[in-house]
Amino acid sequence: MAVMELRHLRYFVAVAEKLSFTAAADALGVAQPPLSQQIRDLETEIGTRLLERTTRRVSLTQAGQDFLVRAKAILHSAQDATERAHAIGCGSVGVLNVGLTGSMLAGPLGGLIYKFQETFVGVDIQIHEMSPDKQIAALKSGQTDINFLRTPPQDPDLTSELAWSEGINVVLPKGHSITTESVTLSCLKDEKFVFLRLRDSLFARHILQCCIGSGFYPTISQQAVEAASLTSLVAAGFGVALIPEFVAKLAHANVTYRPVVSPILSADVHALYHLRSGPMARNFLALMRSDAERLATELRQG
Amino acid sequence: MAVMELRHLRYFVAVAEKLSFTAAADALGVAQPPLSQQIRDLETEIGTRLLERTTRRVSLTQAGQDFLVRAKAILHSAQDATERAHAIGCGSVGVLNVGLTGSMLAGPLGGLIYKFQETFVGVDIQIHEMSPDKQIAALKSGQTDINFLRTPPQDPDLTSELAWSEGINVVLPKGHSITTESVTLSCLKDEKFVFLRLRDSLFARHILQCCIGSGFYPTISQQAVEAASLTSLVAAGFGVALIPEFVAKLAHANVTYRPVVSPILSADVHALYHLRSGPMARNFLALMRSDAERLATELRQG
DNA sequence: GCCATTCATACGCTGAGCTTCTTAATGGCG
């Protein structure tokens, strides 16, 4: 027993719309006899006549009229399904879940997301703010497709890629004795420091190593979890802090920011994604790379 | 270039639901290699991967997840379309348009329609009241599927079939001199008559012939178009009228009804339908015949 | 490190669907 295929529907719709087997066969690019046969098979399969035909006239039965509407809808659905799947496969439609820590949007990421949205209007970008320790779990569970963080973990399933590098600023409480436009790390050796929690933050440990490299072990008065909290603690008088350049854009009234010029310090942000992350994530990464290259070129030229 | 067929969807859905080629192949009753090949063809056709597969694990891509939902919907639609078409072909669902004149429902037709509705619950019966001259046009244009009238026309496209026969009653105004339980036609020879318009009504001409056959030419004081109007004209004092038995069921306060027993008169109602009327009409006719037969048997026995 | 399991590939075969040729039927036209 033959089963119904889309071919039967295509043939039937052609005949039903032309009300002629020969015209339909011509339009379909097949000969007339196989068309007649396929229609016959379809009618046998359904168990009722769809077309009433004499040698001079072809007309739809009531069943045929109903079936025509549905057949066209099915063919349309099939076309639509393939187009949608293709679009999703290309990464031009769908939902892209981006995971990041709260302070990350202050840097180039905001503009990057805006540009991506402009290019891929069919993609809905969902931004999930989450603490660094939850990011890996979110990626692995598929909750997010791509995450941005300063501490790329070593995980065989996950790939990390440098997104951008920032300079380091020192945050000084208002009225602090240092008044120079820029500072060196060593002139901070007698200060009290507010740090990110060393246990969690690769960035904090990196800064610590830099201090040691500059010849002193910093006195740590407080440890915070969120980078944005550091500024507030400085404002409250707990000491000074070293923060990524772009976090300093989130200005605070009772502190001042000064770039650290010696040694040259940098805070790296990494894009982290799953090995089998979708095409949207790859498109995002591609845009990110081209954007980084553009920035580098501009810096070189300007 | 191969085109997509329902087979591809069936295969894909099977694999996507089992998340295993071998299990799906087993369920589909085919070997695993052709299944792999069909999936590959489908992916080529769509232009993107739908399934991510290693030798140990099969998983859906984002495109695959979307496509799975749509593929299942399409297969369901196809099944639904065939079932609906089959049902329409059998006459068990659809709309049956019945055309009739206003007074026709008083007879056996009401019960017949009720019984038909009980048997074919999927059929929506639409009753169209219309004047006799519009019935043929309605049938030919497809506006109605089956019509009931007392004057079957001779038309090569239309078939008529005796639906039932009724006796004839005479309608007398209240206080008329005739007081017997039943009357003969000849004892009405000196009455004034209200008739249906002779130009339109085969029934009226039939009655006229019967009067002539009984030895008199009736004095016609008024002619009406609707059978139901005759009773009102009698009540108004325009004379007496001869009407089909079942129309007399529509009782009127100021008249009395008496059967005409000699000669035996009958008013026939015919079912009229198109040569290519649908299966619902045929089902209705079949029920009508069996009902008529049942009535005849009951009459014979009782 | 071996083995079992599973998906992909290779290859030959069967039959479904196609083309061509032909027949039957019907409406239009002279």
Add this chain to the structure above:
DNA sequence: CGCCATTAAGAAGCTCAGCGTATGAATGGC
């Protein structure tokens, strides 16, 4: 009234799509 053009259906042969069998490659479990 009969011929012809037109159209759907039937017959026969062919081609290739899809299937089955056999085999290979890869991966996770023991």
